[in-house]
Amino acid sequence: MSTDRNDLEFRVYVSFCVEKVTETLNARAERFCTFLLILLGSAVFAEMSNTFVLGVAVAAIAAVQFVCRFGEAAGAAKAQKHRYSGLLGSMSRLGDDELQSRIDRIEELDTRSPSFIDVIAYNKACYMCEKEDGMRPLPTFAWLMAFLVGGHPCGHRVRKESRSSAH
Structure with a gap:
C-alpha cells in the first residue's frame, strides 16, 4: 500500500474520531445542563432563603444550553460519524481516486469542533x-x-x- 493511500486512510480514521469525540462531548454537555436545570429547578421547592441565586443559575444554564445547542451539535456529529463509519467499512474496496472523492464529499459536512x-x-x-x-x-x-x-x-x-x- 502506498504512503499516499495510508495517509488517506489515516485521515478517515482521524475524521471519524473527531466526529465521535465531538458527539460525545456535546451529548454529555447537553445531559449535564439538563441535569443541572432539573436539580436547580427542583431546589426552588425546598425551603431556601436565596431563591434569586437559583433563578439566576437556572437562567444562565438555560441560556448556555440555548446558545450552544449541544443537542443539535451532537446529532450533527453523530450523523457525520456514521458517514465516516460507512467509508471506513468500504475503504478497502475503493481505489485511491474514489476514496479521495468520497472523503472530499463527506468533509464538506464536517462539524465544527473545539x-x-x-x-x-x-x-x-x-x-x-x-x-x-x-x-x-x-x-x-x-x-x-x-x-x-x-x-x-x-x-x-x-x-x-x-x-x-x-x-
Missing part, C-alpha cells in the same frame, strides 16, 4: 490503527477533556514503554 479535540482524535486514530508510536502528548486541558469524553487510553501522558520499564 481545537483540543483534534489532538485527542489524532491519538485515538493512532490507537485504532496500532500506531501508538505516533501519538502526541496532550496538553493538560486536552488530557482532562479526553478523560471526560472517553478519549482514554489515547489520553495517556505516559507511553507504554515508560510504564512497563517502571515496574
